[in-house]
Amino acid sequence: MKRDLLARIRRDVAEKQPVVLATTLSSGESRLVYPFAEEAGADPALRAAAREAALQDQSRVVEIPGGEVFLRVFNPPVRVIIVGAVHVAQALSQMVRQAGYDVLVVDPRRSFATGERFPGIPLSGEWPDEAMARLGLDRRTAVVTMTHDTKIDDPALAAALRSDSFYVGALGSRKTQAARRERLRAMGFGDRDLARIHGPVGLAIGAVSPGEIAVSILAELVDRLRRPGGTEARAGA
Amino acid sequence: MTAEGLYHDALVRMARAATGAGRLEDPQGSATLDNPLCGDRVTIQVRLSQGRIAALAHQVRGCLLCEAAASLLGRAAVGATPAEVAAARAGAAAMLAAGAPLPQEPWAELELFRPVHEVKSRHRCVLLPFDALGEALARARV
Numbered sequence: 001m002k003r004d005l006l007a008r009i010r011r012d013v014a015e016k017q018p019v020v021l022a023t024t025l026s027s028g029e030s031r032l033v034y035p036f037a038e039e040a041g042a043d044p045a046l047r048a049a050a051r052e053a054a055l056q057d058q059s060r061v062v063e064i065p066g067g068e069v070f071l072r073v074f075n076p077p078v079r080v081i082i083v084g085a086v087h088v089a090q091a092l093s094q095m096v097r098q099a100g101y102d103v104l105v106v107d108p109r110r111s112f113a114t115g116e117r118f119p120g121i122p123l124s125g126e127w128p129d130e131a132m133a134r135l136g137l138d139r140r141t142a143v144v145t146m147t148h149d150t151k152i153d154d155p156a157l158a159a160a161l162r163s164d165s166f167y168v169g170a171l172g173s174r175k176t177q178a179a180r181r182e183r184l185r186a187m188g189f190g191d192r193d194l195a196r197i198h199g200p201v202g203l204a205i206g207a208v209s210p211g212e213i214a215v216s217i218l219a220e221l222v223d224r225l226r227r228p229g230g231t232e233a234r235a236g237a
Numbered sequence: 238m239t240a241e242g243l244y245h246d247a248l249v250r251m252a253r254a255a256t257g258a259g260r261l262e263d264p265q266g267s268a269t270l271d272n273p274l275c276g277d278r279v280t281i282q283v284r285l286s287q288g289r290i291a292a293l294a295h296q297v298r299g300c301l302l303c304e305a306a307a308s309l310l311g312r313a314a315v316g317a318t319p320a321e322v323a324a325a326r327a328g329a330a331a332m333l334a335a336g337a338p339l340p341q342e343p344w345a346e347l348e349l350f351r352p353v354h355e356v357k358s359r360h361r362c363v364l365l366p367f368d369a370l371g372e373a374l375a376r377a378r379v
Contacts, residue, residue, distance in 0.1 A: 127278070
Protein backbone atom coordinates (compact mmCIF):
# COMPACT_ATOMS: atom_id res chain seq x y z
CA MET A 1 0.00 0.00 0.00
CA LYS A 2 1.24 3.46 -0.81
CA ARG A 3 2.45 5.58 2.03
CA ASP A 4 0.09 8.49 1.37
CA LEU A 5 -2.95 6.18 1.40
CA LEU A 6 -1.85 4.77 4.74
CA ALA A 7 -1.44 8.30 6.14
CA ARG A 8 -4.94 9.23 4.99
CA ILE A 9 -6.42 6.08 6.52
CA ARG A 10 -4.68 6.87 9.81
CA ARG A 11 -6.09 10.38 9.74
CA ASP A 12 -9.59 9.15 8.89
CA VAL A 13 -9.51 6.59 11.70
CA ALA A 14 -8.41 9.30 14.12
CA GLU A 15 -11.25 11.55 12.92
CA LYS A 16 -13.75 8.68 13.15
CA GLN A 17 -14.47 8.86 9.45
CA PRO A 18 -15.46 5.48 7.91
CA VAL A 19 -13.20 4.70 4.96
CA VAL A 20 -12.82 1.71 2.63
CA LEU A 21 -9.59 0.79 0.86
CA ALA A 22 -10.49 -0.57 -2.57
CA THR A 23 -7.82 -2.65 -4.33
CA THR A 24 -8.44 -3.81 -7.91
CA LEU A 25 -7.19 -7.41 -7.89
CA SER A 26 -6.05 -7.55 -11.54
CA SER A 27 -3.85 -4.46 -11.30
CA GLY A 28 -3.13 -4.16 -7.58
CA GLU A 29 -4.15 -0.50 -7.77
CA SER A 30 -5.59 0.94 -4.55
CA ARG A 31 -7.72 3.92 -3.72
CA LEU A 32 -9.89 5.14 -0.89
CA VAL A 33 -13.68 5.25 -0.97
CA TYR A 34 -15.73 7.24 1.53
CA PRO A 35 -18.93 5.20 1.68
CA PHE A 36 -21.13 7.88 3.26
CA ALA A 37 -19.70 11.08 1.80
CA GLU A 38 -21.20 12.95 -1.13
CA GLU A 39 -18.43 12.45 -3.65
CA ALA A 40 -18.69 13.63 -7.21
CA GLY A 41 -17.10 11.34 -9.78
CA ALA A 42 -16.90 8.21 -7.64
CA ASP A 43 -17.96 4.97 -9.30
CA PRO A 44 -21.54 4.39 -8.05
CA ALA A 45 -21.25 0.58 -8.09
CA LEU A 46 -18.06 0.77 -6.05
CA ARG A 47 -19.63 3.29 -3.66
CA ALA A 48 -22.66 1.05 -3.13
CA ALA A 49 -20.50 -2.02 -2.49
CA ALA A 50 -18.25 -0.07 -0.11
CA ARG A 51 -21.27 1.23 1.73
CA GLU A 52 -22.66 -2.24 2.26
CA ALA A 53 -19.29 -3.54 3.44
CA ALA A 54 -18.96 -0.61 5.86
CA LEU A 55 -22.47 -1.11 7.22
CA GLN A 56 -21.75 -4.78 7.85
CA ASP A 57 -18.24 -4.12 9.16
CA GLN A 58 -16.93 -6.80 6.80
CA SER A 59 -14.02 -6.58 4.41
CA ARG A 60 -14.68 -8.62 1.23
CA VAL A 61 -14.03 -9.18 -2.47
CA VAL A 62 -16.75 -7.80 -4.76
CA GLU A 63 -17.34 -8.12 -8.47
CA ILE A 64 -18.16 -4.80 -10.09
CA PRO A 65 -17.97 -3.55 -13.68
CA GLY A 66 -14.22 -3.31 -14.24
CA GLY A 67 -13.33 -6.46 -12.34
CA GLU A 68 -12.88 -7.88 -8.87
CA VAL A 69 -12.08 -5.47 -6.06
CA PHE A 70 -11.00 -6.20 -2.51
CA LEU A 71 -12.72 -3.84 -0.07
CA ARG A 72 -11.00 -3.38 3.26
CA VAL A 73 -13.20 -1.59 5.77
CA PHE A 74 -11.80 0.86 8.34
CA ASN A 75 -14.68 1.78 10.62
CA PRO A 76 -14.56 3.80 13.82
CA PRO A 77 -15.73 1.79 16.84
CA VAL A 78 -19.44 1.70 17.58
CA ARG A 79 -20.07 3.79 20.68
CA VAL A 80 -23.17 3.87 22.81
CA ILE A 81 -23.69 6.88 25.05
CA ILE A 82 -26.19 6.11 27.79
CA VAL A 83 -27.60 9.22 29.47
CA GLY A 84 -28.84 8.43 32.96
CA ALA A 85 -27.22 6.02 35.41
CA VAL A 86 -30.52 4.25 36.14
CA HIS A 87 -31.41 0.56 36.59
CA VAL A 88 -31.93 -0.13 32.89
CA ALA A 89 -28.57 1.55 32.24
CA GLN A 90 -26.85 -0.88 34.61
CA ALA A 91 -28.04 -3.81 32.50
CA LEU A 92 -27.71 -2.07 29.13
CA SER A 93 -24.13 -0.88 29.70
CA GLN A 94 -22.92 -4.42 30.39
CA MET A 95 -24.81 -5.84 27.39
CA VAL A 96 -23.42 -3.14 25.10
CA ARG A 97 -19.93 -4.14 26.24
CA GLN A 98 -20.66 -7.79 25.50
CA ALA A 99 -21.94 -6.87 22.05
CA GLY A 100 -18.44 -5.51 21.42
CA TYR A 101 -19.23 -1.80 21.42
CA ASP A 102 -17.69 1.05 23.38
CA VAL A 103 -19.95 2.44 26.08
CA LEU A 104 -20.13 5.56 28.24
CA VAL A 105 -22.68 6.26 30.96
CA VAL A 106 -23.20 9.99 31.51
CA ASP A 107 -25.12 11.44 34.43
CA PRO A 108 -24.48 14.78 36.15
CA ARG A 109 -26.24 13.29 39.17
CA ARG A 110 -22.95 11.87 40.38
CA SER A 111 -24.55 9.94 43.21
CA PHE A 112 -26.09 7.59 40.60
CA ALA A 113 -23.07 7.20 38.32
CA THR A 114 -20.83 5.28 40.72
CA GLY A 115 -18.30 2.51 40.19
CA GLU A 116 -20.19 0.25 42.61
CA ARG A 117 -23.32 0.41 40.46
CA PHE A 118 -21.41 0.25 37.16
CA PRO A 119 -18.37 -2.00 37.68
CA GLY A 120 -15.87 -1.66 34.82
CA ILE A 121 -18.04 0.80 32.86
CA PRO A 122 -16.65 4.23 31.86
CA LEU A 123 -18.63 6.94 33.67
CA SER A 124 -18.91 10.70 33.31
CA GLY A 125 -20.47 13.24 35.70
CA GLU A 126 -20.67 15.87 32.97
CA TRP A 127 -23.88 17.26 31.56
CA PRO A 128 -24.57 15.00 28.57
CA ASP A 129 -24.46 17.68 25.87
CA GLU A 130 -21.08 18.83 27.21
CA ALA A 131 -19.77 15.28 27.17
CA MET A 132 -21.04 14.83 23.60
CA ALA A 133 -19.42 18.07 22.43
CA ARG A 134 -16.13 16.82 23.91
CA LEU A 135 -16.44 13.33 22.38
CA GLY A 136 -17.80 14.38 18.99
CA LEU A 137 -20.75 12.28 17.78
CA ASP A 138 -20.34 10.44 14.50
CA ARG A 139 -22.50 8.07 12.46
CA ARG A 140 -21.23 5.14 14.53
CA THR A 141 -22.48 6.65 17.77
CA ALA A 142 -25.78 5.81 19.45
CA VAL A 143 -27.42 7.89 22.17
CA VAL A 144 -30.04 6.59 24.61
CA THR A 145 -31.58 8.91 27.20
CA MET A 146 -33.09 7.48 30.36
CA THR A 147 -32.86 9.97 33.25
CA HIS A 148 -36.61 10.81 33.20
CA ASP A 149 -35.45 14.37 34.00
CA THR A 150 -36.23 16.74 31.13
CA LYS A 151 -33.49 19.18 32.09
CA ILE A 152 -30.92 16.43 31.48
CA ASP A 153 -32.57 14.34 28.70
CA ASP A 154 -33.66 17.21 26.44
CA PRO A 155 -30.22 18.78 25.85
CA ALA A 156 -28.82 15.28 25.23
CA LEU A 157 -31.47 14.55 22.59
CA ALA A 158 -30.92 17.95 20.99
CA ALA A 159 -27.18 17.26 20.70
CA ALA A 160 -27.88 13.80 19.26
CA LEU A 161 -30.34 15.14 16.68
CA ARG A 162 -27.76 17.70 15.53
CA SER A 163 -25.33 14.85 14.82
CA ASP A 164 -25.21 11.90 12.38
CA SER A 165 -25.80 9.51 15.28
CA PHE A 166 -27.25 6.25 13.87
CA TYR A 167 -29.57 5.60 16.79
CA VAL A 168 -31.34 7.99 19.13
CA GLY A 169 -33.53 6.38 21.78
CA ALA A 170 -35.53 7.95 24.60
CA LEU A 171 -36.97 6.00 27.50
CA GLY A 172 -40.46 7.08 28.51
CA SER A 173 -44.13 6.40 27.96
CA ARG A 174 -46.12 7.54 24.93
CA LYS A 175 -47.45 10.46 26.96
CA THR A 176 -43.92 11.44 27.97
CA GLN A 177 -42.80 11.21 24.34
CA ALA A 178 -45.59 13.50 23.14
CA ALA A 179 -44.66 16.18 25.68
CA ARG A 180 -41.00 15.75 24.79
CA ARG A 181 -41.72 16.22 21.07
CA GLU A 182 -43.46 19.51 21.84
CA ARG A 183 -40.47 20.77 23.83
CA LEU A 184 -38.06 19.78 21.05
CA ARG A 185 -40.30 21.47 18.49
CA ALA A 186 -40.08 24.64 20.57
CA MET A 187 -36.27 24.28 20.32
CA GLY A 188 -36.60 24.35 16.51
CA PHE A 189 -36.60 20.66 15.57
CA GLY A 190 -38.94 19.52 12.80
CA ASP A 191 -40.82 16.33 11.93
CA ARG A 192 -37.84 14.76 10.20
CA ASP A 193 -35.64 15.28 13.28
CA LEU A 194 -38.29 14.02 15.69
CA ALA A 195 -38.87 10.92 13.57
CA ARG A 196 -35.29 9.89 14.33
CA ILE A 197 -36.11 9.44 18.02
CA HIS A 198 -37.02 5.89 18.98
CA GLY A 199 -39.53 6.38 21.73
CA PRO A 200 -41.01 4.44 23.36
CA VAL A 201 -37.54 2.95 23.09
CA GLY A 202 -36.73 -0.62 22.09
CA LEU A 203 -38.33 -3.41 20.08
CA ALA A 204 -41.84 -4.44 21.08
CA ILE A 205 -41.09 -7.74 22.85
CA GLY A 206 -43.17 -7.20 25.97
CA ALA A 207 -40.11 -6.30 28.05
CA VAL A 208 -40.85 -5.67 31.74
CA SER A 209 -37.70 -5.95 33.90
CA PRO A 210 -34.69 -3.62 33.51
CA GLY A 211 -32.72 -6.47 31.90
CA GLU A 212 -35.50 -7.22 29.43
CA ILE A 213 -35.88 -3.56 28.52
CA ALA A 214 -32.10 -3.42 27.95
CA VAL A 215 -32.39 -6.41 25.58
CA SER A 216 -35.14 -4.69 23.59
CA ILE A 217 -33.09 -1.48 23.31
CA LEU A 218 -29.92 -3.27 22.28
CA ALA A 219 -31.83 -5.31 19.69
CA GLU A 220 -33.32 -2.16 18.16
CA LEU A 221 -29.92 -0.47 18.18
CA VAL A 222 -28.32 -3.41 16.34
CA ASP A 223 -31.14 -3.32 13.79
CA ARG A 224 -30.52 0.40 13.10
CA LEU A 225 -26.76 -0.22 12.87
CA ARG A 226 -26.93 -3.16 10.47
CA ARG A 227 -30.12 -2.37 8.55
CA PRO A 228 -30.39 1.41 8.58
CA GLY A 229 -32.85 1.35 5.67
CA GLY A 230 -35.18 -1.23 7.19
CA THR A 231 -38.49 -0.27 8.76
CA GLU A 232 -39.57 -3.56 10.29
CA ALA A 233 -40.04 -4.28 13.96
CA ARG A 234 -40.36 -0.86 15.52
CA ALA A 235 -41.71 0.88 18.59
CA GLY A 236 -42.53 -0.01 22.12
CA ALA A 237 -40.46 -1.97 24.63
CA MET B 238 -46.88 20.85 45.92
CA THR B 239 -47.11 20.48 42.14
CA ALA B 240 -44.49 21.67 39.67
CA GLU B 241 -46.94 24.44 38.70
CA GLY B 242 -47.05 25.63 42.30
CA LEU B 243 -43.27 25.75 42.56
CA TYR B 244 -42.67 27.15 39.10
CA HIS B 245 -45.15 30.03 39.25
CA ASP B 246 -45.03 32.78 36.62
CA ALA B 247 -42.95 35.31 38.55
CA LEU B 248 -40.35 32.65 39.32
CA VAL B 249 -40.23 31.52 35.69
CA ARG B 250 -39.72 35.16 34.63
CA MET B 251 -36.89 35.57 37.11
CA ALA B 252 -35.20 32.40 35.81
CA ARG B 253 -35.63 33.45 32.17
CA ALA B 254 -34.22 36.92 32.89
CA ALA B 255 -30.96 35.17 33.85
CA THR B 256 -29.61 38.40 35.35
CA GLY B 257 -25.84 38.10 35.66
CA ALA B 258 -25.54 35.03 33.43
CA GLY B 259 -22.15 34.85 31.73
CA ARG B 260 -18.48 35.08 32.61
CA LEU B 261 -16.11 37.70 34.00
CA GLU B 262 -12.88 38.47 32.18
CA ASP B 263 -10.76 38.70 35.33
CA PRO B 264 -12.58 37.28 38.35
CA GLN B 265 -10.96 37.61 41.79
CA GLY B 266 -12.88 34.64 43.07
CA SER B 267 -14.57 31.72 41.32
CA ALA B 268 -16.28 28.58 42.58
CA THR B 269 -18.25 25.69 41.06
CA LEU B 270 -20.59 23.60 43.18
CA ASP B 271 -22.92 20.82 42.13
CA ASN B 272 -25.65 18.73 43.65
CA PRO B 273 -24.81 15.06 43.05
CA LEU B 274 -28.45 14.06 43.69
CA CYS B 275 -30.07 16.12 40.92
CA GLY B 276 -27.16 17.24 38.74
CA ASP B 277 -27.56 20.99 39.28
CA ARG B 278 -24.24 22.78 38.79
CA VAL B 279 -23.46 26.43 39.46
CA THR B 280 -20.31 28.42 38.73
CA ILE B 281 -20.07 31.90 40.20
CA GLN B 282 -17.34 34.47 39.58
CA VAL B 283 -16.92 37.72 41.50
CA ARG B 284 -14.89 40.89 41.59
CA LEU B 285 -14.76 43.02 44.72
CA SER B 286 -14.21 46.71 45.23
CA GLN B 287 -13.83 48.31 48.67
CA GLY B 288 -15.24 45.26 50.39
CA ARG B 289 -18.36 45.02 48.22
CA ILE B 290 -19.26 42.87 45.22
CA ALA B 291 -18.48 45.01 42.16
CA ALA B 292 -19.31 42.38 39.54
CA LEU B 293 -20.85 38.94 39.55
CA ALA B 294 -21.35 36.38 36.79
CA HIS B 295 -22.86 32.93 36.92
CA GLN B 296 -23.26 29.86 34.75
CA VAL B 297 -26.02 27.46 35.75
CA ARG B 298 -26.81 23.98 34.51
CA GLY B 299 -29.82 23.03 36.50
CA CYS B 300 -33.48 23.31 37.27
CA LEU B 301 -35.63 26.42 37.17
CA LEU B 302 -35.26 27.00 40.92
CA CYS B 303 -31.50 27.00 40.64
CA GLU B 304 -31.59 29.32 37.62
CA ALA B 305 -33.98 31.72 39.36
CA ALA B 306 -31.86 31.83 42.54
CA ALA B 307 -28.73 32.62 40.51
CA SER B 308 -30.66 35.30 38.61
CA LEU B 309 -31.73 36.84 41.93
CA LEU B 310 -28.09 36.94 43.06
CA GLY B 311 -27.13 38.59 39.76
CA ARG B 312 -29.35 41.52 40.75
CA ALA B 313 -29.38 41.57 44.56
CA ALA B 314 -25.81 40.59 45.44
CA VAL B 315 -24.06 43.25 43.36
CA GLY B 316 -23.15 46.03 45.80
CA ALA B 317 -23.49 43.77 48.83
CA THR B 318 -20.75 42.87 51.30
CA PRO B 319 -19.84 39.21 51.93
CA ALA B 320 -21.47 39.55 55.36
CA GLU B 321 -24.71 40.76 53.78
CA VAL B 322 -24.66 37.81 51.36
CA ALA B 323 -24.12 35.42 54.27
CA ALA B 324 -27.04 36.98 56.15
CA ALA B 325 -29.30 36.69 53.11
CA ARG B 326 -28.30 33.05 52.70
CA ALA B 327 -29.16 32.41 56.35
CA GLY B 328 -32.50 34.17 55.86
CA ALA B 329 -33.31 32.09 52.77
CA ALA B 330 -32.37 28.88 54.58
CA ALA B 331 -34.57 29.79 57.56
CA MET B 332 -37.50 30.57 55.26
CA LEU B 333 -37.09 27.24 53.45
CA ALA B 334 -36.63 25.24 56.64
CA ALA B 335 -39.18 26.88 58.90
CA GLY B 336 -41.17 29.38 56.83
CA ALA B 337 -39.45 32.27 58.60
CA PRO B 338 -39.94 35.87 57.40
CA LEU B 339 -37.41 37.12 54.88
CA PRO B 340 -34.77 39.87 54.85
CA GLN B 341 -35.66 43.29 53.40
CA GLU B 342 -34.57 44.77 50.07
CA PRO B 343 -32.64 43.99 48.04
CA TRP B 344 -33.47 40.41 49.06
CA ALA B 345 -37.28 40.68 49.23
CA GLU B 346 -37.66 38.71 45.98
CA LEU B 347 -36.66 35.62 47.91
CA GLU B 348 -40.39 35.60 48.68
CA LEU B 349 -40.84 33.99 45.23
CA PHE B 350 -39.21 30.84 46.62
CA ARG B 351 -41.60 30.50 49.58
CA PRO B 352 -43.57 27.60 47.96
CA VAL B 353 -40.33 25.58 48.04
CA HIS B 354 -40.63 25.56 51.85
CA GLU B 355 -43.02 22.63 51.52
CA VAL B 356 -40.71 20.54 49.32
CA LYS B 357 -37.68 19.62 51.36
CA SER B 358 -35.93 17.79 48.52
CA ARG B 359 -35.75 21.02 46.51
CA HIS B 360 -34.30 23.35 49.18
CA ARG B 361 -30.80 22.66 47.94
CA CYS B 362 -31.75 23.89 44.43
CA VAL B 363 -32.35 27.39 45.87
CA LEU B 364 -29.33 27.46 48.18
CA LEU B 365 -26.72 26.06 45.76
CA PRO B 366 -26.08 29.45 44.04
CA PHE B 367 -25.76 31.13 47.47
CA ASP B 368 -23.21 28.54 48.52
CA ALA B 369 -21.26 28.88 45.27
CA LEU B 370 -21.20 32.65 45.80
CA GLY B 371 -20.05 32.20 49.41
CA GLU B 372 -17.22 29.97 48.23
CA ALA B 373 -16.25 32.38 45.43
CA LEU B 374 -16.16 35.25 47.96
CA ALA B 375 -14.05 33.22 50.39
CA ARG B 376 -11.54 32.57 47.61
CA ALA B 377 -11.54 36.21 46.50
CA ARG B 378 -10.46 37.38 49.95
CA VAL B 379 -7.50 35.03 50.28
